[in-house]
Amino acid sequence: MHQSTSIPVYQHTGLGGLAMDFTLSEEQEMFRAMFRDFSAKEVAPKAEEIDHEERPPLDVLRKAANQGFLGATLPEDYFGAELDYLSYALLIQTLAGDCMSTAVTLATHVSLVAMSILEHGTDAQKEEWLPQMAAGEVIGAFALTEPDAGSDAASLQTRAFPSSPPEGGGQEGEVILDGVKTWVANGEIAGLFLVFAQGPDGIEPFLVPKDAPGLTLGYREPTLGLRSVTFNTLYLEGCRVPQANRLGEPGEGWTVAQRARDRMAIALAAAGLGVSEAAVNVAAQYATERVQFGVPIAQKQAIQNYVAEAFAQVEALRYLVYHAAWLADQDGGFSLDASVVKAFSARVARSVTNRMVQVMGGYGYMEDYPMARKYRDARALGIIGGPTELHYVWVAQRIFADLDLEIVP
Template sequence: MDFTLNEFEGELLDLGRTYAEREIAPVAAQAWHEERCPTELLRGLGELGLLGTLVPEKWGGIGSSTVGYVALLEALGSVDPSVASAWQAHSTIGSMPLLLFGNDEQRERWLRPLAEGRKLGAFGLTEPGAGSDVRSLRTRAERVSDGWVLTGQKAFISNAGTDMSFGVTVLARTGEDASGKPRFGSFIVPKDTEGFTMGPKLRGIGWKGLDTRDLFFDGVWVPDSQVVGEPGGGLGQFLSALEVGRISIAALSLGTASGAMRLALAYAKQHEQFGTPIASFQAIQFKLADMATEIEAARWLTYYAASLRDAGKPFKKEAAMAKLKASQVATAVVTEAVQIFGGAGYMLESDVARFYCDAKVLEIGEGTNEIQRLVIARELGC
């Protein structure tokens, strides 16, 4: 297996890495502590063409491979997991349903502004009583003569409430099939739609720069032109987009882990105890060696899953494996990074503490790690 980036992918990575170091790094900590989504940075990424990384040029994107996207996301995540999380949510579940299942009119009207970096995409799935158990979703879409009426609530939805957001694509129950199983549809709801409101920005222990809110739908009318694909095919659409999202979270996990390790390595080389840098102590060397090895193992899984998608081969199992492994590596690495910093790493003023707080959600978002294990087991035939 050769995951060497081609010339275009390498240029893409250099572009994103330079922007991250020059523009994102200087303000990342401040935005995180202010609990503010720095949309000016996302607009900057859009001006570089990087908000449409996975979208073909035909619809305003740049048509990168999944491997190139993963490399770019890892680089962004190593500087600021919060901004990178907003970027990846926009690029995958915020854009992929429209790209994969929308018609040309919808792609032109809704996907193009997302791909060109003029708007930020969001997808509404999770509810207060339904997350992993998707079939328990209660938000309903009832058929009326000229469209659909949505009623319900979504929880923990990212990117829908910024000054850059277009609105949200929502998964809602449309009825039941002949056997009584629920059917779902995906509906485009623009930000200014009557009856569509949002709660305040939620406060998490990490990803403080990511705008996450509860969304409320009180008799929201949606015309047929804003139904993505078949009214009963929404769940399958989302699950297809989620497979890409799992690779995305794996890449973000790599960035989080590698960023924390970079901080820990630099600190170990300059911080002295007993008259010598702590990097000379075998106990610290072993920690760093294990961290580097685990990151590299997770990297191979992640890039392999991405390469399978690029080759048009099944990648469901590999995406779940990558997400499971990489997110576990991220939480383990940031914990050891804080340990290397000691008391200084425990203080929220330190960058490594920011990475520590940002890591835990990687084991939860885009399908919990328990769900990843179920996916893997089923793909093994269990």
């Protein structure tokens, strides 16, 4: 007889194992109100324009820095706002509701770069970079992907090797970086690149200032959505940085990349929540105003079903996002939850924005109305931060590991 098999993965992870009170604290409610106020005043009015002009949100970033948002999760010692990750997720969600480009720009800066330095940096690295990043004087960019290393990022070809030992002593040695990075978000506005390269100890991350000799910013890729984010090629040709710019311990480089990926997955999931929620709100409002056959189209059951189903998807996503963000602040791993919520968010955001375009008919398709932008932006979520297929591979690895089966990507 077939024996039922329990899957322990559900017993010890955040998916079912750890309880959470989903009520936001008074402080989180206060932050959310502040984020909404900021986004309504500073982000929403510019979103359409910067998208059409494909211009990075520099004004918004300056104002966000004044509010402490560019150092959102950094400790006060580094002039950060010291937000918990759930409050930060609320910030990303709120910004994405008005402008996903702004949310992705900020998440790249905070989740991928600033938090990597905070988690793995030396005191000197933190002191050098984090206050400048919190103040918005330096924007961060993350350079992992290469022309031949996308999903298989660990196969990257950029090389890091020590320069000849300094003569005469006294001066620290340098590292030379050679390679090409692609689709580097924030490329044109970044003051600091976190560059991953193959070194003597395997994959190693380096903090590379934009004016490092041998670093050249290349082609900006035109994109389907997220048009206010600049995605550039980065050339490293004999690029020299001090040895002291290596981030983390030798042999720890891949962990730095994975931790960054997990944090970013939750931030991107929050962005998916924001854009989906806003799409439902815009389309539902429109359905009450658009009259066809003598009544608002909201009276038609097909439209009600589209809106109601989208609402259900958004609510399911909301609690997954909040839970994963909360888990990121607890002791222990959150990799599995990060992949689950990222993959789910990508699917919900794509499906919801697609449906909401349909609710708005021709107006949904026209670029002078906000839904088209939301639909284009949401599509990125299945690729950026690791494609959905890879996140599912990582989830499957965990499930089947408990059943003694090894899964390789």
